[in-house]
Every structure is written in C-alpha cells, then in structure tokens.
Amino acid sequence: xxxxxxxxxxxxxxxxxxxxxxxxxxxxxxxxxxxxxxxxxxxxxxxxxxxxxxxxxxxxxxxxxxxxxxxxxxxxxxxxxxxxxxxxxxxxxxxxxxxxxxxxxxxxxxxxxxxxxxxxxxxxxxxxxxxxxxxxxxxxxxxxxxxxxxxxxxxxxxxxxxxxxxxxxxxxxxxxxxxxxxxxxxxxxxxxxxxxxxxxxxxxxxxxxxxxxxxxxxxxxxxxxxxxxxxxxxxxxxxxxxxxxxxxxxxxxxxxxxxxxxxxxxxxxxxxxxxxxxxxxxxxx
Amino acid sequence: xxxxxxxxxxxxxxxxxxxxxxxxxxxxxxxxxxxxxxxxxxxxxxxxxxxxxxxxxxxxxxxxxxxxxxxxxxxxxxxxxxxxxxxxxxxxxxxxxxxxxxxxxxxxxxxxxxxxxxxxxxxxxxxxxxxxxxxxxxxxxxxxxxxxxxxxxxxxxxxxxxxxxxxxxxxxxxxxxxxxxxxxxxxxxxxxxxxxxxxxxxxxxxxxxxxxxxxxxxxxxxxxxxxxxxxxxxxxxxxxxxxxxxxxxxxxxxxxxxxxxxxxxxxxxxxxxxxxxxxxxxxxxxxxxxxxxxxxxxxxxxxxxxxxxxxxxxxxxxxxxxxxxxxxxxxxxxxxxxxxxxxxxxxxxxxxx
Ligand SMILES: Nc1ncnc2c1ncn2[C@@H]1O[C@H](COP(=O)(O)OP(=O)(O)OP(=O)(O)O)[C@@H](O)[C@H]1O
Ligand SMILES: [Mg+2]
Numbered sequence: 001x002x003x004x005x006x007x008x009x010x011x012x013x014x015x016x017x018x019x020x021x022x023x024x025x026x027x028x029x030x031x032x033x034x035x036x037x038x039x040x041x042x043x044x045x046x047x048x049x050x051x052x053x054x055x056x057x058x059x060x061x062x063x064x065x066x067x068x069x070x071x072x073x074x075x076x077x078x079x080x081x082x083x084x085x086x087x088x089x090x091x092x093x094x095x096x097x098x099x100x101x102x103x104x105x106x107x108x109x110x111x112x113x114x115x116x117x118x119x120x121x122x123x124x125x126x127x128x129x130x131x132x133x134x135x136x137x138x139x140x141x142x143x144x145x146x147x148x149x150x151x152x153x154x155x156x157x158x159x160x161x162x163x164x165x166x167x168x169x170x171x172x173x174x175x176x177x178x179x180x181x182x183x184x185x186x187x188x189x190x191x192x193x194x195x196x197x198x199x200x201x202x203x204x205x206x207x208x209x210x211x212x213x214x215x216x217x218x219x220x221x222x223x224x225x226x227x228x229x230x231x232x233x234x235x236x237x238x239x240x241x242x243x244x245x246x247x248x249x250x251x252x253x254x255x256x257x258x259x260x261x262x263x264x265x266x267x268x269x270x271x272x273x274x275x276x277x278x279x280x281x282x283x284x285x
Numbered sequence: 286x287x288x289x290x291x292x293x294x295x296x297x298x299x300x301x302x303x304x305x306x307x308x309x310x311x312x313x314x315x316x317x318x319x320x321x322x323x324x325x326x327x328x329x330x331x332x333x334x335x336x337x338x339x340x341x342x343x344x345x346x347x348x349x350x351x352x353x354x355x356x357x358x359x360x361x362x363x364x365x366x367x368x369x370x371x372x373x374x375x376x377x378x379x380x381x382x383x384x385x386x387x388x389x390x391x392x393x394x395x396x397x398x399x400x401x402x403x404x405x406x407x408x409x410x411x412x413x414x415x416x417x418x419x420x421x422x423x424x425x426x427x428x429x430x431x432x433x434x435x436x437x438x439x440x441x442x443x444x445x446x447x448x449x450x451x452x453x454x455x456x457x458x459x460x461x462x463x464x465x466x467x468x469x470x471x472x473x474x475x476x477x478x479x480x481x482x483x484x485x486x487x488x489x490x491x492x493x494x495x496x497x498x499x500x501x502x503x504x505x506x507x508x509x510x511x512x513x514x515x516x517x518x519x520x521x522x523x524x525x526x527x528x529x530x531x532x533x534x535x536x537x538x539x540x541x542x543x544x545x546x547x548x549x550x551x552x553x554x555x556x557x558x559x560x561x562x563x564x565x566x567x568x569x570x571x572x573x574x575x576x577x578x579x580x581x582x583x584x585x586x587x588x589x590x591x592x593x594x595x596x597x598x599x600x601x602x603x604x605x606x607x608x609x610x611x612x613x614x615x616x617x618x619x620x621x622x623x624x625x626x627x628x629x630x631x632x633x634x635x636x637x638x
Contacts, residue, residue: 171371171373173371173373174375176340176360177367178386179339179340179359179360180365180367181361181366181387181391181434183361183390187390192375195377196377
C-alpha cells in the first residue's frame with residue numbers, strides 16, 4: 001500500500017515536472033515560432049492588424065536576405081571566420097594553460113588564477129571604449145585579427161577555467177604512471193590527458209563558438225565594413241524609415257541555423273560534458 | 286642479469302610543509318630480492334616508494350640504483366615500474382593499449398609490441414581480455430592489467446604500493462601466491478608496500494618495518510617475528526600481536542605481578558622495570574602462573590583464540606585445539622620461558638638476544 005502511494009506521488013511529481021517544462025518551453029519557443037511565421041509572410045502582411053493566422057507562405061524573404069541587394073551571405077562568412085579562428089586559437093592556448101594551472105607547481109599560480117578570473121568580472125560595456133582606443137592605436141580596428149584578439153580576451157579565461165576543472169578530475173597517479181612509463185610531459189598531455197578531456201574540450205568549443213557567433217556589442221563598435229559579422233549585418237534591414245521585419249526574421253533564422261545544428265549534433269557531448277564533474281568517479285571514457 | 290636491481294637509500298629526509306614524513310632512512314635492497322615495506326598508516330611507506338620512483342624528491346639524502354646516483358633524475362630515466370594502489374590504468378585505452386603504452390613510449394618497434402603485450406598478459410592470465418577497456422573489468426582483472434603493464438618492459442625495479450588492498454580477502458590470498466611466483470620467475474627486484482603484516486611475512490624475502498617516518502627494523506620475516514628489536518615492532522607484528530606486560534627483571538628471572546618466570550639465559554641488563562612480551566601461541570593454560578578469567582573465546586575452526594582478563598588487561602591466547610570453555614572460567618596462564626621477549630621499559634628496545 002505504501003508502495004502504491006509512493007508510486008502515485010512519483011506520477012504526480014512527474015506530471016508536474018512535465019507541465020512545468022512544457023510551460024517553460026512554450027515561453028522560450030514562442031518568439032522563435034513567431035519569427036518563423038513572420039519570415040514566411042510578405043512585408044505588408046507582417047504589418048496587418050490584427051495579425052492573420054491564415055496567409056500564403058512565401059520564401060521570398062529568405063532568398064532576399066541571402067541573395068538580395070543587402071545579402072547577409074558575406075557577413076555569414078565573416079562570422080564563420082571570426083568564430084572559427086577564435087575557437088581554434090582559444091583551444092590551442094587554453095589547453096596547455098589549463099594543464100599548467102591544473103598540474104604544475106608554479107610560483108604565483110594562485111595569483112595568476114585570480115587575475116585570469118578577474119577579467120571575467122568586468123562588465124563588457126566598460127571595456128568597449130578602452131578596446132576601441134587600443135585597437136585604434138595599433139591600427140587593428142575593423143580587422144579580423146583585431147576582432148579575434150578581443151574575443152580571445154573573453155573566451156580564454158572562460159575556456160581555461162572550464163578545462164582546468166576537467167583536468168583536475170583526472171587522478172594524478174595516471175600521469176605519474178605515464179611518467180614512469182617514460183612518457184614526457186607533452187606525451188602525457190597528448191596520450192593520457194587530452195583523450196580523457198575530449199568531452200570537456202567539445203563543450204568548451206561549443207560555448208566559445210556560440211559566444212563568438214552571437215557577439216554583437218564589440219562587433220558593432222570595433223568592426224566596420226570589412227569585418228561585419230552577421231549579428232551586425234542584420235541591421236541592414238532596420239533603417240530610420242522602416243524595419244523590414246520579414247527579411248530580418250528570415251536573416252535571424254538563417255543566422256541561428258548553425259547554432260541549432262551544433263546544439264542538436266553535440267547534445268550528447270554537452271550533457272555528458274556538463275555532468276562529468278558532478279558524477280564523481282563516473283566512467284569517463 | 287642477476288646483478289641488476291640493487292637499490293640503496295642513504296639518509297633520506299622528506300618533509301611536507303612542517304610535517305616530517307621521513308626522518309632520515311637508510312635501506313639496502315639486494316638484487317632480485319622481494320622486499321616489503323611494512324608499517325602502520327602514515328608511517329611513510331608510500332613516500333619512500335615514491336621517492337624511489339622519482340615521483341617525489343627527497344629534501345636530503347641519496348638514492349642509488351645499481352651504483353648510479355639517481356637522486357636528481359626523472360622517473361622515466363630510472364627504469365622502474367610501479368603498480369599504484371588504485372592501479373592508475375588509462376580508462377580510454379584498451380588493455381592491449383594500456384600494457385603496450387610503456388613499450389610505445391620506450392620506442393619499441395611497432396610490430397613487436399603486440400607479441401610482447403600478449404606475453405605479458407598471458408603471464409597474469411588476462412590475454413583473453415586484451416580488447417576490453419579497464420571500465421569493463423573486475424577489480425582483480427584491473428589489478429592484473431596493472432601488473433602486466435609494469436612487467437611488460439622488464440624493468441630494473443618493480444614497485445608495488447599495496448597492490449592487493451582493493452581485492453576481496455579470498456582473491457587477496459590467491460593473488461599473493463601468484464605475485465610471489467611471478468616475481469620469482471621474473472627475477473626482478475621488487476619493493477612491496479603493505480600495512481598488512483601477514484602479507485609481508487608470507488611474501489617477502491626481507492622487510493623493513495616503518496614507524497613514524499623511521500625504519501625501526503630490517504630483517505627476514507623470521508627475524509622480525511621472532512626477534513622484534515623494539516616493543517613497537519613487537520606490538521605491530523603478529524596476528525593477533527604479542528601480549529605485553531609490565532614486569533620486573535631480577536637475577537635470572539622476570540616477574541609479572543606475583544608470577545615468576547625463570548629465564549633460560551640471564552640477560553645482560555640491570556635489574557628493574559621491563560616490558561615482557563609473549564605471543565598468544567606461547568602461553569599455556571595451567572594450574573600455576575598468572576591468574577586469569579576467560580572473557581571471550583573465539584573458535585577459529587582449527588584452533589581457538591581465547592581472550593582472558595588478567596586484572597584489567599586483555600590477554601590473547603592461541604590454543605592449538607578446539608575445546609569448549611565456560612565463560613568467566615578462571616585459570617592460570619603460564620609463559621614458555623624460551624619464548625619470552627624482554628624490552629627496556631624506558632627506551633622500548635629489546636633486551637638480550
Ligand atoms: N603530498 C603530501 N603532502 C602533505 N603530506 C603528505 C603528502 N604525502 C604524504 N604526506 C604525509 O606523510 C605521511 C606519510 O605518508 P605515506 O603516504 O608515506 O604513508 P603510508 O605509510 O603509505 O600510509 P598508508 O598505509 O596509509 O598508505 C602521512 O602522515 C601523510 O599525511
Ligand atoms: Mg600508502
């Protein structure tokens with residue numbers, strides 16, 4: 001009897017959770033659905049009031065956004081270059097840095113660690129002007145290297161600290177065993193550590209790429225006509241006289257697409273990566 | 286080949302912060318010897334092993350392997366292999382890759398590795414599991430894999446840190462025997478850390494007893510068991526360990542309470558307070574001796590372990606046969622005079638031979 005009672009309680013709890021999750025999902029997904037609907041309407045249809053539920057869908061906005069006079073295609077390429085470079089450079093620098101923080105006995109490690117974290121505590125808005133001045137001085141405004149460097153200042157501390165926590169999870173003995181087996185530091189990092197933090201690296205890559213792809217504030221201030229990521233380029237459809245809502249929605253959805261694909265493709269890795277630290281002693285493969 | 290693996294430690298000091306983990310230890314381990322480091326928890330056994338391996342640097346002292354001073358060298362340069370207490374297998378590699386890793390790092394030709402791996406695995410009977418990963422193995426199989434990884438490149442020195450402590454009692458006894466046989470067949474110097482004195486007694490050729498960062502005795506299991514050099518060793522070795530009593534040394538005899546035991550040989554020591562040690566198997570039940578009351582009797586199947594109370598002190602007696610005893614039965618305990626150990630009460634050091 002007690003058993004059926006607890007079963008009923010579990011079922012009730014489940015029902016509640018499902019209802020809550022559905023509600024959250026609905027709130028979250030509503031703007032997205034709205035954007036999809038808007039992107040399929042003609043510009044005049046969009047402004048019709050009250051909004052019509054039944055309309056004739058058109059893909060004109062998509063082809064305009066991609067191939068029209070103010071195409072976002074070049075800026076998609078720009079976004080891809082900036083995000084990919086940022087991600088690759090971040091990983092190349094953050095992996096050895098994280099290893100050093102996790103394992104080496106360095107003088108001033110604590111202090112350095114705090115310093116690295118402190119850069120994350122400054123509100124980004126406060127950095128726009130200093131960065132502008134610095135980039136201006138060295139002539140890196142509106143350049144790829146300028147944008148990537150600025151993004152690195154945010155992605156590196158984040159990536160380092162994420163990776164440190166993954167690396168600290170690996171028992172020291174495993175490395176010591178490798179040292180006794182005549183592996184040097186680099187071989188140990190390569191053969192023993194890296195394969196075991198693959199999940200962590202995947203998570204880091206995804207987060208860094210997402211952040212770089214979504215970034216707007218610095219892109220709009222420090223980029224220009226040469227470096228114009230898609231987040232900025234979307235403003236082509238917003239002007240003083242009018243906002244082309246349908247094309248803007250279409251462009252936004254196109255810009256979102258890579259993120260959604262990555263999210264779905266890497267879902268398993270992300271969940272695994274995020275929980276690996278939480279489940280102590282769990283099988284890390 | 287046989288002269289390989291001579292190890293000596295000279296005056297090794299190691300402090301962690303302000304804590305003195307090793308207080309200047311000296312050790313000489315002969316080639317091909319199976320040498321155990323025995324001692325209670327925290328006595329510095331693992332630290333010693335890690336210093337031997339090069340994973341920890343001593344603050345002071347020298348480490349010699351086969352006549353070379355290796356004190357400042359890296360672990361990889363010492364040609365030693367180690368089995369860690371938690372095995373430290375690489376979870377992302379198959380057993381074959383785990384066992385082959387030292388060969389790969391050592392620059393052994395790629396086409397030779399599989400054969401060597403299979404041979405090493407066969408020695409510890411896990412050659413049918415080579416395609417699995419550590420996570421898919423039982424604890425015993427993991428332990429064997431760690432052994433195989435250690436023996437595969439035939440090191441100069443073989444270091445084992447409590448390799449059996451994660452196995453269940455049954456498996457521990459079996460593996461103990463196999464380990465000893467393996468070591469014999471490999472002819473490689475082995476240093477074996479354990480806190481289990483029975484394990485050390487059965488497996489080691491010689492052993493060093495650690496206590497609070499010092500080595501208090503080095504010798505064969507027989508020597509350590511039969512001639513403990515201090516009261517601490519006496520209290521640590523044997524299961525159950527030696528019974529210790531406060532006594533008085535007199536001319537040719539020792540007294541525990543009113544019970545006087547004639548000594549076969551008068552020790553060269555001033556009369557006075559001593560500690561008297563007797564192993565449980567060297568006490569007899571008789572009609573004269575220390576008056577004792579039975580507190581609890583434990584039937585071990587083939588023998589009995591009797592717990593007596595002498596005044597308020599618990600005294601353990603091992604009886605070679607099984608008998609029934611009534612609780613609270615009173616009797617007298619007499620000691621076999623030739624098996625009495627005497628220790629100075631102040632210094633704790635052994636008196637006489
Ligand atoms: N890295 C370290 N930092 C600080 N103290 C340490 C460190 N390693 C060991 N110690 C201390 O040194 C002492 C000896 O440690 P060690 O590991 O050698 O003991 P042990 O004899 O192997 O004990 P056990 O049987 O419990 O493994 C312990 O008191 C331990 O706390
Ligand atoms: Mg230990």
